[in-house]
Amino acid sequence: MSTIKVTNLTFAYDGSFDHIFENVSFQIDTDWKLGFTGRNGRGKTTFLQLLLGRHEYSGTISSQVTFEYFPYLIENKQQNTADVISEVIPDYMEWELLREFSYLQIDEEVLYRPFATLSNGEQTKVLLAALFLKENSFLLIDEPTNHLDMEGRKLVSDYLQTKHGFILVSHDRAFLDNCVDHILSINKTNIEIQKGNFSTWWENKQRQDHFELAENERLKKDIKRLSESAKRTSGWSHEVEKTKNGTTNSGSKVDKGYIGHKAAKMMKRSKSIEQRQHSAIEDKAKLLKNVEQSEALKISPLTYHKDRLIELEDVAIFYGDKQVTGSVRFSISQGERIALSGKNGSGKSSILKLICGEDVSYTGTFRQGSQLKISYVSQDTSHLQGSLTAYAKSNDIDESLFKAILRKLDFSRTQFEKDMASFSGGQKKKVLIAKSLSERAHLYVWDEPLNFIDVLSRMQLEELLLEHAPTILFVEHDREFCQNIATKVVEL
Structure with missing residues (x-):
């Protein structure tokens, strides 16, 4: 060792x-x-x-x-x-x-x-x-x-x-x-x-984050109170100092020594309050450095005019003479979050490609609602290169919305100036997810969206899907994500 x-x-x-x-x-x-x-x-x-x-x-x-x-x-x-x-x-x-x-x-x-x-x-x-x-x-x-x-x-x-x-x-x-x-x-x-393990670390991190956020709020209130108190005390000392050359109400001269002592005492108190204020500001500066900001994501799905969006009846997909799926039967209705599950090679991605309109050879019956808008996230990120601005333009999505979503997914502004080819695997996947979230669609089809994606972003996506409840068909092998999100599981 x-x-x-x-x-x-x-x-x-x-x-x-x-x-x-x-x-x-x-x-x-x-x-x-x-x-x-x-x-x-x-x-x-x-x-x-x-x-x-x-x-x-x-x-x-x-x-x-x-x-x-x-x-x-x-x-x-x-x-x-x-x-x-x-x-x-x-x-x-x-x-x-x-x-x-x-x-x-x-x-x-x-x-x-x-x-x-x-x-x-x-x-x-x-x-x-x-x-x-x-x-x-x-x-x-x-x-x-x-x-x-x-x-x-x-x-x-x-x-x-x-x-x-x-x-x-x-x-x-x-x-x-x-x-x-x-x-x-x-x-x-x-x-x-x-x-x-991870759960122990995450629990400790949440506890530390909550403590720092609460302490930050307390210190903010203290700083405000001390700042107002310091101003009042300083103001009083100046007012008292001004009376040193005046007279009392009875016409006799004021006791300059007493007034000076009183003003000095009040000034000392003001300095003490200012020191406490500076100390509180320093303590506040030590907080929140590692608190992760994970703002809530949003999505604006379209409502379809029928409840049923997709139907597959005894569909089998072929590549040449090779059958890559068994007989697949399921439907997608509005508001469902369906996890397509199965071993590697069971044809999950092929089913998604069929639904997304790619040229796939199949037998059986496949029905899709007319004028159905689908937003697709592919497994593959190798095609991503060039600027985010050009990517948004070529995909006809709102650049401001697209970049705002990426900011919420922990992109720094300096990343916006870089070529996407230099992004990490997780950052490239976030580009595809941000594009999908920028699109208004009836159905969202995501093929292993969490590959390379960090844990905090996974949790953000879980919260998004639970809160906004878009209709989504997805393939994902993250057990916890599937358990939290899926309303239905289709096993191949």
């Missing part, structure tokens, strides 16, 4: 005006199961790359372990899976790999298939099994859940629960709760570590 010690870490990308990290110090035990959380764009992946020595920085990172990063970059996916594993772990023992395969319910025969023929979920599990063959390494696991269905997430979370010595970046609350024992969080102004 050893430690990773970070001291006065400071880092900014070339040409950037703002630091990702500034004088950050903390210590990690290499035996921990460390969950890594923070809003999109705060630098989680950047920090992992700094541990790997991929960027220059000031400060020190000292450790006695080597670091291993997941996901591995596989250049030739046409090779057999066994050869792919040999490239990333050259000296592995096959019996050890098969032991890890058994824990992850991977069939041995995948070793002799081209890696490209494995599903994304199978590829993730195979490479995770290889990752844990690395001895004397501290493992940096960056968002492994994005290609896993709900069953796969549970399996991998249970697998990681039996391991130790890793940092895990994930925004899936149930996933983190099951397999970590510490949380490393990137806040607005610092990085902190707490013992416990």
Whole structure:
């Protein structure tokens, strides 16, 4: 057991005006199961790359372990899976790999298939099994859940629960709760570590935020009261001082010594009040630095003239001669929030594409209401490039509304000047969601909208969907999100 010690870490990308990290110090035990959380764009992946020595920085990172990063970059996916594993772990023992395969319910025969023929979920599990063959390494696991269905997430979370010595970046609350024992969080102004799982950390954060907000309100009232009191007392002392050269009502001269003493006493009191006021202002300045602002989102869905929007009766989808779904039967009525569920490869995205009007070959009966307006969020963000202004214009959405939604999703104004190609995975997904929320539609169709999206933004979206209740059909593997949102589940 050893430690990773970070001291006065400071880092900014070339040409950037703002630091990702500034004088950050903390210590990690290499035996921990460390969950890594923070809003999109705060630098989680950047920090992992700094541990790997991929960027220059000031400060020190000292450790006695080597670091291993997941996901591995596989250049030739046409090779057999066994050869792919040999490239990333050259000296592995096959019996050890098969032991890890058994824990992850991977069939041995995948070793002799081209890696490209494995599903994304199978590829993730195979490479995770290889990752844990690395001895004397501290493992940096960056968002492994994005290609896993709900069953796969549970399996991998249970697998990681039996391991130790890793940092895990994930925004899936149930996933983190099951397999970590510490949380490393990137806040607005610092990085902190707490013992416990995500729910413990979140409960503590909410308690701290509520305390700071209440303390902030108390100090604001104190500052206002002290400010008014200081003005009154100062005014009184000046008025008393003015009477030193006057006379009393009876015509006798005033006692200048008494008046001067009284004025000085009142001035002293005024200074004391001002000092208390300055102290309260200083205390107030220390608060709210890490309170996350997550303003409520809004959506303006259209009302359709009929209750029933979509009907599928015994629909089967084909790619060439291959049938990719079973016989699918369900309907979408106004106000329903339907989760389309099923294992990877069961045809969920194909069903969404059919509903959104893409050219999909199918049998069975598909009915869609006339002049039905649909807003679609795709899994794919690779096409995003150029400015947000140009993107809003090309998609015929209100730029001001679009950017206001992004601000609520924790975009800084400096992000608005950047090329979307430079955005993090989570920020790109937020662009697609903000576009959808800017559109007025009868039906919202979202395909894995939460991939890469931070936890606070997931909670914002939950509150939005519960409050405004748009009609929505979605595919999502975040168990907690589905349980909170879905009024109906369609299982493929």
